[in-house]
Amino acid sequence: MKKNVYIGITATLIAVLFVSALIAGCTSTPSKPAAVTTTAPAAATESAQSTLVIATTTSLYDTGLLDYLQPMFEKQYNVQLKITSQGTGKAIELAKNGDADVLLVHSPTQELAFMKDGYGLNRRSFASNSFLIVGPESDPAGIKDMTPEAAVTTLLVKGTNKTAGIAFISRGDNSGTHSAEKTVWKNAGYNYTAQVQKSGVWYVEAGKGMGETLQMASEKNAYVLTDEGTYLAYKKDLKLTPLVSKGASLLNIYSVMTVYNDKQPVEKIQMANNFINFLISKDTQAEIGKFGVEKYGKALFIPMTVEVPTAKEGWVGDYSTPATAVAPATATAPATAATTA
Template sequence: MILASTTSLQDSGLLDYLIPQFQKKYRITVKTIAVGSGKALKMGENGDADAVFVHSPKKEGRFMSKGYGANRITFMHNYFVISGPKNDPAKIKKVKLAKTAFRRIARKRSIFVSRGDQSGTHMKELEIWSKARIKAGGRFYIQSGLGMGATLMLANQKNGYTLCDESTYLAFRKRVKLKILFSNSKDLMNKYSIIIVNPRNSKAVQYDLAKKFSNWITSKATKKKIARFGKKKYGKALFKIDKF
């Protein structure tokens, strides 16, 4: 089966941890294609994926309302963080809202590196700029068009700020000098969903395999594994399971 996934799940190492376990148990080969959530959903829309694992709630809602998805389960989350230079030239560390942090970055004309790829992270970033009533752009605003890990590395190279999911930051923290300067804000919750693609739109969709994967990854046993993932290596779990 083909799983189209957001890059953060790949960059964090979660998929490399989970997929082999699923393949071993069910003897089903999973081809993972890690792209931004927007591109992953587009793959589902075109029938080029059997399931999508994404974090872009508004786009997911449109995907389901148009009949491209057969079933959607939102079951885990972490948080977006704003990382930046240790000396924090825009002085965002003590602010209480993400939009305030973005305003300070813009006013200071500090470098900000954006995914710029219609991913879930990019959509959240644009939402924050909108709340801050600022149109992102100019020579201080860099659009990478890359995945989360690569974007974080570019921000590190440019000594700039970027919006990043915490799991990817922790996975890359020994490779960058940037620090988490803004975190644990309720408006930066990052929810993940597994969606089975609707086979009515494409004969190529392997619905039964996708359903088996969806059932497995949202099972109690697998959710316990997800809730523990990262604790030994990073000192904290990279993802939290939603409480229903």
């Protein structure tokens, strides 16, 4: 028995030695795989070059706009952008925890709450487009070209009547797109949780990303509210056609804000402000207005310089004033800490 214990202790010691040797080796190894690739310079100089973490939503990132703009900004400011795309909820949590320096989303209500709670500075809107209600070509509910409110009302009435072939698939995940859908229901005069969510089998909550939700709707011949970018990306694989695309409540506004907390170094805040100013600059706005034309035959975004949408008060943020604030106007102690840092 004693021997067993002795052997066990020796084995553990050896394991600990191995692991510590490996961890020590680990810190030098990451450069190895990078050295093989073309991206080596960026990875190697990482410690010297400053980085800026951008938290954004999958539906925006999936359009490819940020990957397109990234090299332009990196070159202009000699900074490395790290863009992470997550669900809207997680992107906001990342920003709140100080794990991101810039938040880029399309959910005005959640953005305004984020700003009100003091997590953000310099909210600016930089582009917009429209959500679409898409559905089967045959349009069994007959909602084509209705207002969004009339369309969802028709769907709800016919859906709860168990009219054959009427189904609606919702994201059901509190994403920016799901928030937009809830706004349409609200504007149509319905209480979402009481009158829509539990209204029957016709209303399906997918709990999935936009692409998967669209595929599900296509398989089930159902209606669905989608952002235009994802719809265009998936179009060729879908048996769905746009039916409703006009109406104030289908407006999709993209905004950007600097993440603020008292531990955030002022240089990061200034770099985040640079990114915001880059997005609202005349040149970048022109690039945004052209983006997608080649691939989809039409621009995916309407830059603010082309058209400022009319929406509920506060939903469209400032789009022309340069972002300069490095601390909230009202804060006192954290502000001095940030400026002296």
